[in-house]
Amino acid sequence: MFTIKTLNAIAEVGLNVFKNNDNYTIDNDAQAPDAIVLRSYNMHNMELDTNVKAVARAGAGVNNIPVNEYTEKGIVVFNTPGANANAVKELVLTTLMASSRNLFAGIQWTKGLEGKGEEVPKLVEAGKKQFVGKEIKGKTLGIIGLGAIGARVANDALRLDMDVIGYDPFISVDIAWNLSRNVQRAMSLEELYAKADYITVHVPFTKDTGGMFNKDSFAIMKDGVHILNFSRGELVNEDDMAEALESGKVGKYITDFPNEKVLKMPNCVCIPHLGASTAESEENCAIMAAHQVKEFLETGNIVNSVNFPNASLPYTGKRRVAAFHQNVKGMVGQITAVLSNYDLNIADMVNRSRGDYAYTIIDIDNKFNGDLTPALEENIGKIPGMVNVRII
Numbered sequence: 117m118f119t120i121k122t123l124n125a126i127a128e129v130g131l132n133v134f135k136n137n138d139n140y141t142i143d144n145d146a147q148a149p150d151a152i153v154l155r156s157y158n159m160h161n162m163e164l165d166t167n168v169k170a171v172a173r174a175g176a177g178v179n180n181i182p183v184n185e186y187t188e189k190g191i192v193v194f195n196t197p198g199a200n201a202n203a204v205k206e207l208v209l210t211t212l213m214a215s216s217r218n219l220f221a222g223i224q225w226t227k228g229l230e231g232k233g234e235e236v237p238k239l240v241e242a243g244k245k246q247f248v249g250k251e252i253k254g255k256t257l258g259i260i261g262l263g264a265i266g267a268r269v270a271n272d273a274l275r276l277d278m279d280v281i282g283y284d285p286f287i288s289v290d291i292a293w294n295l296s297r298n299v300q301r302a303m304s305l306e307e308l309y310a311k312a313d314y315i316t317v318h319v320p321f322t323k324d325t326g327g328m329f330n331k332d333s334f335a336i337m338k339d340g341v342h343i344l345n346f347s348r349g350e351l352v353n354e355d356d357m358a359e360a361l362e363s364g365k366v367g368k369y370i371t372d373f374p375n376e377k378v379l380k381m382p383n384c385v386c387i388p389h390l391g392a393s394t395a396e397s398e399e400n401c402a403i404m405a406a407h408q409v410k411e412f413l414e415t416g417n418i419v420n421s422v423n424f425p426n427a428s429l430p431y432t433g434k435r436r437v438a439a440f441h442q443n444v445k446g447m448v449g450q451i452t453a454v455l456s457n458y459d460l461n462i463a464d465m466v467n468r469s470r471g472d473y474a475y476t477i478i479d480i481d482n483k484f485n486g487d488l489t490p491a492l493e494e495n496i497g498k499i500p501g502m503v504n505v506r507i508i
């Protein structure tokens with residue numbers, strides 16, 4: 117039996133992956149669940165029971181999860197790459213065009229005419245000149261981060277007759293294959309800043325990207341540039357942004373991450389973190405997260421982890437050792453030595469590393485009764501450098 121705890125509202129179709137299976141209970145009050153599924157809940161400073169084996173983010177960004185701490189404890193952290201990317205792309209393009217046409221301010225102003233009676237049509241015609249906008253056709257869109265979202269925005273912005281310049285020093289091979297060859301490659305952020313009329317950012321919040329929008333980067337940008345931030349509020353130095361909006365250096369700031377300070381900024385379009393809020397995207401994320409957790413709990417296979425290497429062996433029902441350990445020499449040899457001490461033969465195995473840690477799955481050919489499990493867990497667990505081990 118496995119217990120799953122959720123920390124946010126997770127789409128029912130995803131929860132059904134567990135609910136439709138007798139081996140699972142969903143218990144949001146559980147103190148010692150086997151796995152946790154969440155969205156934006158902040159897990160930093162949350163006490164976790166040692167029974168927790170996996171944490172799955174139904175979404176992309178994992179900055180709400182203390183990933184390094186969990187890695188040291190051998191807890192696998194998953195996310196759902198690409199599952200909400202279309203939703204975010206559609207909102208980026210919607211707000212790019214709408215804000216370029218001053219649509220949000222125009223709508224707000226028009227609502228303020230309520231009560232003016234028969235004067236309204238005349239006031240509308242007289243007042244509309246303050247909302248004259250700009251077409252995006254022929255303008256340059258700079259995209260920072262060409263991942264699941266950025267690449268989709270790039271291809272569709274070209275279809276809207278924009279020129280597109282992208283910057284991503286770590287672009288994946290899969291994305292590169294799917295990116296239009298008409299996307300220009302910026303060799304530096306500075307090049308992108310200098311060329312773009314509109315900038316949209318699609319990178320994770322890390323120590324390298326935090327505060328990347330600041331007075332130094334604004335200084336390189338074109339006057340009146342529009343900046344769209346559907347990534348994380350922390351990418352922007354808010355004091356510098358407020359100043360840049362006041363001076364007109366930044367023409368508009370469209371953000372999915374408002375706070376008290378941001379709400380006070382002029383020419384700021386504040387969205388209540390709606391990037392991924394579509395039924396389709398919430399369902400995609402929930403289904404993907406649930407299947408990844410189920411696969412891991414039942415077979416030890418890891419797909420789409422952000423802290424451990426992906427590693428899978430077809431599950432044949434044979435007993436399996438799944439071991440997290442430090443990425444140092446001799447670990448596999450020491451595990452197999454324990455197995456041979458118990459006269460257990462190896463049928464198949466995979467060992468993958470990622471940074472300082474590695475993961476080994478070994479299928480055991482011999483049948484053994486459950487009594488060996490504690491002994492194997494104890495003896496493999498005692499190997500120096502072992503983080504944790506499961507016999508499945």
Ligand SMILES: NC(=O)c1ccc[n+]([C@@H]2O[C@H](COP(=O)([O-])OP(=O)(O)OC[C@H]3O[C@@H](n4cnc5c(N)ncnc54)[C@H](O)[C@@H]3O)[C@@H](O)[C@H]2O)c1
Nearest residue numbers: 176177261262263264265284286318319320346347391392
């Ligand atoms: N507003 C929302 O609801 C919403 C929804 C989904 C994702 N997000 C945010 O958007 C981010 C991106 O999502 P995604 O699905 O495209 O992720 P992704 O992992 O597919 O893409 C991120 C891209 O950023 C690139 N990158 C990393 N560091 C970089 C740097 N310093 N400079 C340039 N490029 C860099 C990576 O190489 C990768 O290609 C997430 O991390 C999350 O914070 C927000």
Ligand SMILES: O=C(O)CC[C@@H](O)C(=O)O
Nearest residue numbers: 155156175176177392393
């Ligand atoms: O769950 C959400 O609504 C937002 C998710 C988004 O911020 C993400 O990083 O995927």
